[in-house]
Amino acid sequence: MIDLAQIVKQRYEAGLIRFRGLSQTWKQQNWAELGIETLIRGAGISTIFIVGLIFLFLVREGLPTFLDIPLRQLFGERWYPTEGYYGLWPLIVGSLVVTAGSVIIAVPLGLMTAIYLGEIAPPWQREILKPLIEMLAGIPSIVLGFIGWMVLAPLIQDLGAPTGLTAFTGALILAYMALPTIISISEDALYAVPKEYRDGALAMGATQWQTIWRVILPASRSGLMMGVMLGIGRAIGETMAVMMVTGNAAYIPKLGLDVPFSPVRTMTATIAAEMGEVSQGSLHYNVLFGIGIVLFLITFAINSIAGRLIGQVVRRRGGQL
Amino acid sequence: MLALLVPLRKSVMFATCLLLLVGCRSQTSTADDSGSSRAIQNKGSDTLVNIALAWAEAYQQVEPDVSIAVTGGGSGTGIAALINGTVDIANASRQIKSDEIEAAQKNGITPVEFVVAIDALAVIINPDNPVDALAIDQLADIYSGRITNWKEVGGRDAPIVLVSRESNSGTHVYFLEEVVRKGDSENTDIFAAETLMMPSSVGITSEVSRNPNAIGYDGLGYVTKDEKIIAVAESSDAPSVLPSIESASDGTYPLSRNLYMYTAGEPSDTIATYLDWIRGPEGQQIVAASGFVPITQE
Numbered sequence A: 001m002i003d004l005a006q007i008v009k010q011r012y013e014a015g016l017i018r019f020r021g022l023s024q025t026w027k028q029q030n031w032a033e034l035g036i037e038t039l040i041r042g043a044g045i046s047t048i049f050i051v052g053l054i055f056l057f058l059v060r061e062g063l064p065t066f067l068d069i070p071l072r073q074l075f076g077e078r079w080y081p082t083e084g085y086y087g088l089w090p091l092i093v094g095s096l097v098v099t100a101g102s103v104i105i106a107v108p109l110g111l112m113t114a115i116y117l118g119e120i121a122p123p124w125q126r127e128i129l130k131p132l133i134e135m136l137a138g139i140p141s142i143v144l145g146f147i148g149w150m151v152l153a154p155l156i157q158d159l160g161a162p163t164g165l166t167a168f169t170g171a172l173i174l175a176y177m178a179l180p181t182i183i184s185i186s187e188d189a190l191y192a193v194p195k196e197y198r199d200g201a202l203a204m205g206a207t208q209w210q211t212i213w214r215v216i217l218p219a220s221r222s223g224l225m226m227g228v229m230l231g232i233g234r235a236i237g238e239t240m241a242v243m244m245v246t247g248n249a250a251y252i253p254k255l256g257l258d259v260p261f262s263p264v265r266t267m268t269a270t271i272a273a274e275m276g277e278v279s280q281g282s283l284h285y286n287v288l289f290g291i292g293i294v295l296f297l298i299t300f301a302i303n304s305i306a307g308r309l310i311g312q313v314v315r316r317r318g319g320q321l
Numbered sequence B: 001m002l003a004l005l006v007p008l009r010k011s012v013m014f015a016t017c018l019l020l021l022v023g024c025r026s027q028t029s030t031a032d033d034s035g036s037s038r039a040i041q042n043k044g045s046d047t048l049v050n051i052a053l054a055w056a057e058a059y060q061q062v063e064p065d066v067s068i069a070v071t072g073g074g075s076g077t078g079i080a081a082l083i084n085g086t087v088d089i090a091n092a093s094r095q096i097k098s099d100e101i102e103a104a105q106k107n108g109i110t111p112v113e114f115v116v117a118i119d120a121l122a123v124i125i126n127p128d129n130p131v132d133a134l135a136i137d138q139l140a141d142i143y144s145g146r147i148t149n150w151k152e153v154g155g156r157d158a159p160i161v162l163v164s165r166e167s168n169s170g171t172h173v174y175f176l177e178e179v180v181r182k183g184d185s186e187n188t189d190i191f192a193a194e195t196l197m198m199p200s201s202v203g204i205t206s207e208v209s210r211n212p213n214a215i216g217y218d219g220l221g222y223v224t225k226d227e228k229i230i231a232v233a234e235s236s237d238a239p240s241v242l243p244s245i246e247s248a249s250d251g252t253y254p255l256s257r258n259l260y261m262y263t264a265g266e267p268s269d270t271i272a273t274y275l276d277w278i279r280g281p282e283g284q285q286i287v288a289a290s291g292f293v294p295i296t297q298e
Helices: A004-013 A020-068 A089-120 A123-138 A141-158 A167-191 A195-203 A208-219 A221-237 A240-245 A267-275 A283-316 B002-031 B046-062 B075-083 B098-106 B136-143 B170-180 B201-210 B245-249 B269-279 B281-289
Strands: B038-044 B066-071 B089-092 B111-125 B133-135 B161-165 B196-198 B214-219 B228-233 B256-264
Touching: A020 A283, A089 A123, A089 A167, A089 A208, A089 A221, A089 A267, A089 A283, A123 A167, A141 A167, A141 A240, A167 A221, A167 A240, A195 A208, A208 A221, A221 A283, A240 A267, A267 A283, B038 B046, B038 B075, B038 B269, B046 B066, B046 B089, B046 B111, B046 B170, B046 B256, B046 B269, B046 B281, B066 B269, B075 B089, B075 B098, B075 B170, B075 B256, B098 B111, B111 B170, B111 B201, B111 B245, B111 B269, B111 B281, B133 B136, B136 B161, B136 B170, B136 B228, B161 B170, B161 B201, B170 B214, B196 B201, B201 B214, B245 B256, B256 B269, B269 B281
Parallel strands: B038 B066, B038 B089, B133 B228, B161 B196, B161 B214
Antiparallel strands: B089 B256, B111 B214, B111 B228, B111 B256
16 A cells, blocks of 8 residues: 555655645644643643642651551550650541531531522522522631630530530531532532423422432432532641640540540641641651641542542433533 | 753752742841841740730830740740741740750751749649649649549549640640659650640630639649639648749749740840840849749849
């Protein structure tokens, strides 16, 4: 077979063929194109690049944690770094208890509010409630922490806990912090469900509740899931408010019904409380970055699981939301 | 990718150089006394922060063109800042540790110590709690988790809620060494894991004032009328003494300690004059007025 392109190329290089006019405009266009393309690509890559740099930095500063301290000690039960106790377990458990608590409180509340706002509430109520909920998102976390400290903690102590500074107090504050995210994203997801679905369900004689439960919720599942995941992300990374209300005692509560009512120390609060005191380059300093790595990995795991779940749902529906 | 990395590395180096330059400049500018307006950066112990603020304010009248910026954060925070070269004076409610001196020397800084006041550490409980006095041994057992119920030390049948400052606080370190470990350097006891770690002095006083089962400790100058101060005995057969300016200065109260200021190297003229003023009669009058104990004057 004769390779035409090969022949053209040979003749072009030998100077037998010229594309003068064509090649000039092509070149000019190409420069503009290249510029814009690089700009857009640069913007896209820079995000990944920055995340990569952050991770590299974390690893560089935190790696000695996992090299210099035996693993058995890292998963020990004592956190008292100034005396060389580097057990991360109480901090991990603390973060998980507080985050799980806030999810258990915030997800049902958030989804129910979103359903009420999107499907049941008359328009005039929506117009009042939506901006109010968005205002809740604007409250600085430290203010919520202050409310938790001054108002919530004494209330919880009156319920019979040994102290009002507990994982539950932290979970409540975090739940209120995650609620606006969950509500507004879920409400958007419900709004995206085509009107025909509702009309169709109602036309077939379904009640309003049946329509919501059997049609609207499944149709908006991926959006709802995204709202929940972003809410969890907000909760697990929160620092100041949690530091004020959870008591910061680095111990593992004994399994039982009173786990939520015992004080805990979260990973974020530990980093915030201790970063100021350590001298740079000490083992304690490295371990604080090590905690950062653990936190990063946990958030990364949650995000990728969420991404996969959403992906599966979308694929099952043939690419439709 | 390689081509991308090389300029990046260069720019990182450039940024580091810039940072170093800026760092050097801020250090030399504080040592330079020729200018008409001079600034002193002062940071550290939360125990000292109120007195340090009072000093800085009063010193404005004495030397109007010296401006002093005071921040708290804890003794460890202040000393770390001194080591990293970002403050002129570090306030500390404990002595500097040997590894901190080493770290400072690695950065070319030799910390110089000044005793500026004496503090009595008060052990506080809720006013509803019937307990009035505890021996150091009992306090050690309570804070290391060997005693967990108030009835074991003559109180009600209720769990003890331990409240402490974070480990970056000099007060925390002093309490660990003198109470939990009873001053014995061989002792390796540490705070019980259940101890609530408060990021501030106010955290301790407010938890103790609203929790009937809580016990905490704080500088005498920070105790309010909403908490009850208990008398402390050196040993179980020694008399229990309440903290006060008198009992702290004559040494009968067992938990009194020096409060320090550290400078990076021998202080420059501006800072030396300020420290002399602090340790002089005017400065020490402010110490007494803030509820702390003045250092004895020869």
